Amino acid sequence: ILNVEQSPQSLHVQEGDSTNFTCSFPSSNFYALHWYRWETAKSPEALFVMTLNGDEKKKGRISATLNTKEGYSYLYIKGSQPEDSATYLCASAGAGSYQLTFGKGTKLSVIP
Amino acid sequence: GAGVSQSPRYKVAKRGQDVALRCDPISGHVSLFWYQQALGQGPEFLTYFQNEAQLDKSGLPSDRFFAERPEGSVSTLKIQRTQQEDSAVYLCASSAEVQAYEQYFGPGTRLTVT
Numbered sequence: 001i002l003n004v005e006q007s008p009q010s011l012h013v014q015e016g017d018s019t020n021f022t023c024s025f026p027s028s029n030f031y032a033l034h035w036y037r038w039e040t041a042k043s044p045e046a047l048f049v050m051t052l053n054g055d056e057k058k059k060g061r062i063s064a065t066l067n068t069k070e071g072y073s074y075l076y077i078k079g080s081q082p083e084d085s086a087t088y089l090c091a092s093a094g095a096g097s098y099q100l101t102f103g104k105g106t107k108l109s110v111i112p
Numbered sequence: 113g114a115g116v117s118q119s120p121r122y123k124v125a126k127r128g129q130d131v132a133l134r135c136d137p138i139s140g141h142v143s144l145f146w147y148q149q150a151l152g153q154g155p156e157f158l159t160y161f162q163n164e165a166q167l168d169k170s171g172l173p174s175d176r177f178f179a180e181r182p183e184g185s186v187s188t189l190k191i192q193r194t195q196q197e198d199s200a201v202y203l204c205a206s207s208a209e210v211q212a213y214e215q216y217f218g219p220g221t222r223l224t225v226t
Contacts, residue, residue, distance in 0.1 A: 004154070006154075032213060034214075034215075036217070041219065042219055043115060043116065043216075043217045043218055043219045043220075044203070044217040046214060046215075046216070049213060049214055089154060089155070091154075091155075098143065098145070098160055098167075098168070098207075098210065099145075099157045099160070099168075099171075100145075100147075100155075100157065100215060101157070102147075102154030102155045102156070103154050104152065104153055104154045105154060
């Protein structure tokens with residue numbers, strides 16, 4: 001069983017600030033790391049899927065990095081906007097597995 | 113195109129009632145997953161279908177939980193004799209692939225058992 005941990009649990013930032021969150025996961029038998037953004041009353045939206053050590057992905061103001069050897073991923077948001085307010089979930093998948101094991105999420109609130 | 117849809121979006125049940133939660137996956141998606149998110153927790157895997165075959169039901173918390181996908185498209189998660197601990201958001205996800213490379217989620221059904 002994979003244990004995925006996310007920190008911080010919640011975060012309040014001012015509009016325009018940059019911020020980052022951490023996701024840690026067991027590095028053994030690793031296959032893929034997923035980041036989702038989940039706004040209230042909406043479907044979780046896939047942000048990134050990363051598989052290779054050293055992967056870096058970017059989507060607009062949001063980017064993510066992956067270190068599979070030490071078992072962590074960072075999600076960065078540059079110049080936070082109120083519409084970035086959401087819960088950010090990371091999930092890990094093991095090799096040969098179809099299950100995603102999720103962390104508890106980081107709840108981001110961006111104050112205008 | 114249409115995403116994953118779930119119905120109802122909200123359900124209030126009295127303890128002991130049976131409930132049925134529906135998931136309409138993206139058309140043509142082979143894989144379908146159910147997850148349960150209790151308050152303050154991350155989503156937890158319940159069960160997995162590949163087409164109509166339920167290949168893994170190891171996450172179902174008790175024999176009161178039953179899932180089916182008879183024609184390999186729409187799926188129903190049924191909970192019999194609901195208990196307060198069943199209160200949670202139930203998420204459905206589908207994937208075009210067998211390996212969990214990308215899963216597309218519905219908005220969830222929030223079940224409250226009173």
